[in-house]
Amino acid sequence: MTYLRLLQHRSADGARSVILAEGDLAHFLPGVATTRELAQRAIAGGTTLAEAAKACGQGEAVDISAELAAGNLLAPIDHDDSAHLLMTGTGLTHLGSAEGRDKMHQAAASGEHVTDSMRMFLEGLEGGKPAAGTEGQQPEWFYKGDGQLLVGPGDALTMPEFAKDGGEEPELAGIYLIGEDGTAYRLGLALANEFSDHVTERHNYLWLAHSKLRQAALGPELLLGTPPEKLEGTSKIVRNGETIWEKPFLSGEGNMSHTFANLEHHHFKYDLFRRPGDVHVHFFGTATLSFSDGITTQEGDIFEISASPFALPVSNPLARAAGSGEATTTVKFL
Known part of the structure; x- marks a missing residue:
């Protein structure tokens, strides 16, 4: 079974973003900066967190292992x-x-x-x-x-x-x-x-x-x-x-x-x-x-x-x- 995972990312310039990962594939979520922000959106819309994440669409693909090694991932x-x-x-x-x-x-x-x-x-x-x-x-x-x-x-x-x-x-x-x-x-x-x-x-x-x-x-x-x-x-x-x-x-x-x-x-x-x-x-x-x-x-x-x-x-x-x-x-x- 494939599980969805959310990750929080901070780039070198301090900009925050959220990543959605499914299996070995991951991409940035456009228009959302933090997991908490996305969760608030899901609660307000009466949807699940996974549904709210998928509704954001797909941004740029990302290698989460590489981002972890680079020190760009935060606590979720x-x-x-x-x-x-x-x-x-x-x-x-x-x-x-x-x-x-x-x-x-x-x-x-x-x-x-x-x-x-x-x-x-x-x-x-x-x-x-x-x-x-x-x-x-x-x-x-x-x-x-x-x-x-x-x-x-x-x-x-x-x-x-x-x-x-x-x-x-x-x-x-x-x-x-x-x-x-x-x-x-x-x-x-x-x-x-x-x-x-x-x-x-x-x-x-x-x-x-x-x-x-x-x-x-x-x-x-x-x-x-x-x-x-x-x-x-x-x-x-x-x-x-x-x-x-x-x-x-x-x-x-x-x-x-x-x-x-x-x-x-x-x-x-x-x-x-x-x-x-x-x-x-x-x-x-x-x-x-x-x-x-x-x-x-x-x-x-x-x-x-x-x-x-x-x-x-x-x-x-x-x-x-x-x-x-x-x-x-x-x-x-x-």
């Missing part, structure tokens, strides 16, 4: 005011290995101690895929930040000076725009690296909120329409030109304990997240981490995440922010 969504792009996510949403699930069930059945995380995972298995029109189990939820923490293709993922770790999380992210009447519209899915501090998180799960306040990267493509039921990809870390860790990862609803619809319901049920004009990037979780295999990342490492039907990877080097020179953040009295 953004907002003029970064405070109106919110990044959030849900965890414990993927099935993982059958062996791991069996161990969890055996522990629960035998009366052994069940951690809060394990309990939430089991509850997701039980109630994360409700019948259409019914409410399912509430997932783990976290806040990552706003649009100033969204990193584009090839840009560095920069951990704070105080971070204990900077680790990859290969995921799918849902991309949404809130309409003028407060309706949440899913524009599509993007391949993502939901970058986190796993050392901080593992110290105490109550520090999860701290570990998630980090940048995140999106691949350059926005996948339109109904996504594949199951998605298989590869996550790897390259150090000094050599791959030091590589592992397949699984995503898509067929590999998850929750449906997208259930995760979306438990996010957008809050009025706060249905503010007209806002953009949301919501990360759906993963079961594959290099940290779980004992990998300690280093500055300069390159995270590369790829998965079909996305043609282009999420590829970003790891960096650390420079120190402020002060031991603590000072709050001044007025």
Whole structure:
């Protein structure tokens, strides 16, 4: 099956444009500068985003791989005011290995101690895929930040000076725009690296909120329409030109304990997240981490995440922010 993808492009002179890709072919869309602008047009016209894109006609053909290599592709969504792009996510949403699930069930059945995380995972298995029109189990939820923490293709993922770790999380992210009447519209899915501090998180799960306040990267493509039921990809870390860790990862609803619809319901049920004009990037979780295999990342490492039907990877080097020179953040009295 061939999937339509939208990409955002910025030329050397700063001019913005949108690209529509289908299979190996891609072309610029005349008369539209951003994905958000095109989505607003689709909402106003009562059409799908794909229909709105095709209605633009075909501009000049473009080689998206060459444009990625030239540094001309942006994240597939953004907002003029970064405070109106919110990044959030849900965890414990993927099935993982059958062996791991069996161990969890055996522990629960035998009366052994069940951690809060394990309990939430089991509850997701039980109630994360409700019948259409019914409410399912509430997932783990976290806040990552706003649009100033969204990193584009090839840009560095920069951990704070105080971070204990900077680790990859290969995921799918849902991309949404809130309409003028407060309706949440899913524009599509993007391949993502939901970058986190796993050392901080593992110290105490109550520090999860701290570990998630980090940048995140999106691949350059926005996948339109109904996504594949199951998605298989590869996550790897390259150090000094050599791959030091590589592992397949699984995503898509067929590999998850929750449906997208259930995760979306438990996010957008809050009025706060249905503010007209806002953009949301919501990360759906993963079961594959290099940290779980004992990998300690280093500055300069390159995270590369790829998965079909996305043609282009999420590829970003790891960096650390420079120190402020002060031991603590000072709050001044007025």
